[in-house]
Amino acid sequence: MPGDAILKLRDAKVWYPVTKGVFRRTIGHVKAVDGISLDIRRCETLGVVGESGCGKTTLGKAIMLLEQITGGSIAADMDGQFRELSSLTTPEKLRYRKMVQMIFQDPYAALNPMKKIYTALEEPLIVQGIRSREEREAILASAMEMVNIPLDYLFKYPHEFSGGQRQRICIARALETAPSVVVCDEAVSALDVSIQAQILNLLRQLQRERHLTYVFIAHDLSVVQYMSDRIAVMYLGKVVELADSTALYENPRHPYTQSLLSAVPLPVLGRRKRRVVLQGDVPSPIDKPSGCPFHERCGKCKEICKTVEPALVDRGGGHLVACHLED
Amino acid sequence: MSDEIILDVKNLSTVITTDRVPVRIVKDVSFQLRRGRTLAIVGESGCGKSVTMQSVVKLVSRNYHITADHVLYRSFRSGAPKEYRLDKLAPYGRVMRSLRGPEISMVFQDPMMSLNPVYKIGDQVIEGLLQHNPGMKKREAWARALEMLKKLGIPAAEQRINEYPHQMSGGMKQRIVIAIAMICDPQIIIADEPTTALDVTIQSQIMELMKQLQTEDRKSIILITHNMGLVAEMADDVAVMYMGRVVEAGPIQAIFENPLHPYTQGLLKSVPVLGMARDKPLIAIPGSTPNPADLTEGCEFAGRCPYCEAACLRGVIPSFEAEPGHQVRCLRSAHGEVN
Ligand SMILES: Nc1ncnc2c1ncn2[C@@H]1O[C@H](COP(=O)(O)OP(=O)(O)OP(=O)(O)O)[C@@H](O)[C@H]1O
Numbered sequence: 001m002p003g004d005a006i007l008k009l010r011d012a013k014v015w016y017p018v019t020k021g022v023f024r025r026t027i028g029h030v031k032a033v034d035g036i037s038l039d040i041r042r043c044e045t046l047g048v049v050g051e052s053g054c055g056k057t058t059l060g061k062a063i064m065l066l067e068q069i070t071g072g073s074i075a076a077d078m079d080g081q082f083r084e085l086s087s088l089t090t091p092e093k094l095r096y097r098k099m100v101q102m103i104f105q106d107p108y109a110a111l112n113p114m115k116k117i118y119t120a121l122e123e124p125l126i127v128q129g130i131r132s133r134e135e136r137e138a139i140l141a142s143a144m145e146m147v148n149i150p151l152d153y154l155f156k157y158p159h160e161f162s163g164g165q166r167q168r169i170c171i172a173r174a175l176e177t178a179p180s181v182v183v184c185d186e187a188v189s190a191l192d193v194s195i196q197a198q199i200l201n202l203l204r205q206l207q208r209e210r211h212l213t214y215v216f217i218a219h220d221l222s223v224v225q226y227m228s229d230r231i232a233v234m235y236l237g238k239v240v241e242l243a244d245s246t247a248l249y250e251n252p253r254h255p256y257t258q259s260l261l262s263a264v265p266l267p268v269l270g271r272r273k274r275r276v277v278l279q280g281d282v283p284s285p286i287d288k289p290s291g292c293p294f295h296e297r298c299g300k301c302k303e304i305c306k307t308v309e310p311a312l313v314d315r316g317g318g319h320l321v322a323c324h325l326e327d
Numbered sequence: 328m329s330d331e332i333i334l335d336v337k338n339l340s341t342v343i344t345t346d347r348v349p350v351r352i353v354k355d356v357s358f359q360l361r362r363g364r365t366l367a368i369v370g371e372s373g374c375g376k377s378v379t380m381q382s383v384v385k386l387v388s389r390n391y392h393i394t395a396d397h398v399l400y401r402s403f404r405s406g407a408p409k410e411y412r413l414d415k416l417a418p419y420g421r422v423m424r425s426l427r428g429p430e431i432s433m434v435f436q437d438p439m440m441s442l443n444p445v446y447k448i449g450d451q452v453i454e455g456l457l458q459h460n461p462g463m464k465k466r467e468a469w470a471r472a473l474e475m476l477k478k479l480g481i482p483a484a485e486q487r488i489n490e491y492p493h494q495m496s497g498g499m500k501q502r503i504v505i506a507i508a509m510i511c512d513p514q515i516i517i518a519d520e521p522t523t524a525l526d527v528t529i530q531s532q533i534m535e536l537m538k539q540l541q542t543e544d545r546k547s548i549i550l551i552t553h554n555m556g557l558v559a560e561m562a563d564d565v566a567v568m569y570m571g572r573v574v575e576a577g578p579i580q581a582i583f584e585n586p587l588h589p590y591t592q593g594l595l596k597s598v599p600v601l602g603m604a605r606d607k608p609l610i611a612i613p614g615s616t617p618n619p620a621d622l623t624e625g626c627e628f629a630g631r632c633p634y635c636e637a638a639c640l641r642g643v644i645p646s647f648e649a650e651p652g653h654q655v656r657c658l659r660s661a662h663g664e665v666n
């Protein structure tokens with residue numbers, strides 16, 4: 001059951017510089033993650049959804065220490081004490097890195113094309129300090145079995161796998177080291193629905209057995225709703241709605257969330273849903289609009305939305321919404 | 328008129344040899360693509376969907392051995408239709424290269440497999456355009472590329488076109504690959520999982536764009552996807568693959584409303600829907616995929632099939648026509664005992 005916080009994000013920001021010319025002069029910033037505050041609770045699944053490019057992967061990378069935060073803080077519970085990630089010593093960082101793992105969105109880019117899968121899967125175990133070869137091979141074998149890939153495939157190269165097989169290899173690699181927090185970035189999107197169901201059931205079972213915490217990033221809302229305890233909806237680097245999974249799906253309150261839910265294609269014939277079609281272009285994270293980041297595309301935009309940015313506020317029962325229409 | 332066949336594939340097989348062991352990955356696959364229509368290919372992860380399409384456009388390495396009765400492409404580009412036997416053409420010969428891009432274009436599954444990390448996005452998008460339009464100025468090509476990126480909903484396209492793949496989000500990379508495939512205005516677009524990294528709003532925007540091209544220009548689309556919602560919205564025909572074979576094929580209504588192959592039935596039962604009960608495990612087809620190297624004869628699905636009989640384990644299961652245009656590779660359809 002979800003409990004206390006294991007990670008605390010406070011106004012966390014990741015900005016990438018935008019450069020121009022041969023001297024790489026900085027002319028602005030891509031505000032990929034732009035002030036996110038939330039707690040990730042022990043043993044929960046926190047779903048993260050939102051438009052392509054809104055900063056989901058960057059958020060995951062910041063948690064993984066793969067991307068430096070440019071502002072705010074991320075703190076982790078390490079042996080009962082919250083420690084800010086930026087202040088960890090090198091051995092502590094190593095310990096933290098054992099605690100968190102990420103299943104990357106682009107499995108092909110995440111695997112070294114020159115190395116056999118065996119090496120890709122063995123490396124994290126060596127880093128973990130598992131010295132005995134037999135022990136490593138036993139872990140490898142059970143990880144491969146877990147994701148349902150024949151053992152002799154260990155000696156193939158990444159390009160010799162199908163898209164979904166590569167994705168399963170990445171899942172095996174992230175889970176074999178027994179982490180406590182796993183960032184799943186589009187971890188099942190390349191799988192057919194049956195294997196996807198098997199993997200999701202497995203992720204749930206492992207969560208119960210090993211008390212794992214998941215940050216579950218995906219575009220398939222039906223899957224996110226099924227997997228998550230809570231869901232954070234992101235738009236242009238910010239969280240615009242955060243609520244219990246069922247509440248969010250039954251009663252979406254931010255206009256962006258509403259349009260997102262209405263766009264889900266249904267697996268039935270001849271019943272094309274009425275979509276809340278978004279007007280206007282996707283704004284750029286480089287020149288963000290003033291006021292509410294969504295106002296240019298919002299069907300219910302008011303005068304105040306153009307100038308004042310709404311704060312993410314609890315509107316009762318832990319349902320957080322950043323929208324002036326709620327005031 | 329709209330039923331002209333633009334691509335006709337008959338008994339295509341592909342054997343891939345690794346470490347001197349040949350494995351049959353694609354087995355006697357046949358399908359037809361109609362002009363102005365969308366054919367969806369669905370099936371288990373690893374069943375050979377991508378390899379089938381790579382074999383059709385011949386973007387394969389030397390350890391692939393491809394055979395076919397025929398792979399026929401009928402070009403309607405200029406005046407009278409012109410036929411090409413793709414199976415007879417050299418993979419990297421002049422004719423095949425002139426067809427890939429302006430006539431048949433493929434969007435690959437993993438964007439990073441087709442993007443070069445050291446070149447700017449813009450240069451990668453215009454490459455095909457310059458190659459197939461000798462005399463076109465780089466400036467003009469660049470403008471066309473920019474327009475395409477904007478159509479695909481990439482924000483701040485003027486800035487993005489000068490950036491490198493690592494600066495893009497997953498969904499942006501995917502749209503760049505789509506732009507590369509669409510820039511030469513091909514007759515057939517083969518899109519292999521084109522929208523896995525896209526949110527539903529952009530996904531529907533891109534699908535609308537493809538549909539629009541289809542109605543205006545009678546383009547044909549082959550859509551490989553696991554997303555049944557997308558299949559329901561886009562496809563006219565569906566082919567279901569399992570372990571290298573097309574096990575069921577037909578018009579979308581037939582496949583969705585009257586699925587006959589036990590694999591198709593299981594697959595459709597596993598489709599996630601919004602609002603599923605969170606306390607129950609998801610439905611999946613029991614058992615696991617066999618290793619293709621272990622399969623010798625009989626139905627590939629036999630080991631997982633609830634209706635398996637002795638006859639299913641022998642020989643090659645033929646394909647039966649259950650109703651006009653609806654083919655099923657299952658002995659139950661031969662008996663006529665279909666539920
Ligand atoms: N290394 C980088 N350098 C510069 N900009 C970057 C870099 N990585 C990401 N960005 C930019 O940051 C923004 C957020 O990217 P991110 O990958 O986090 O998006 P995302 O929400 O994961 O999107 P998707 O759903 O498409 O994967 C995008 O505008 C992207 O172009």
Ligand SMILES: Nc1ncnc2c1ncn2[C@@H]1O[C@H](COP(=O)(O)OP(=O)(O)OP(=O)(O)O)[C@@H](O)[C@H]1O
Binds near residue numbers: 165370
């Ligand atoms: N270059 C290769 N060398 C050896 N085997 C390969 C190669 N490419 C693919 N395979 C094997 O061929 C089979 C089919 O792969 P393919 O990529 O066509 O699957 P797919 O149906 O596209 O699956 P997915 O939905 O996961 O993308 C897989 O078992 C894969 O391991």
Ligand SMILES: [Mg+2]
Binds near residue numbers: 056057105496497498
């Ligand atoms: Mg991403």
Ligand SMILES: [Mg+2]
Binds near residue numbers: 162163164377378519
């Ligand atoms: Mg594939």
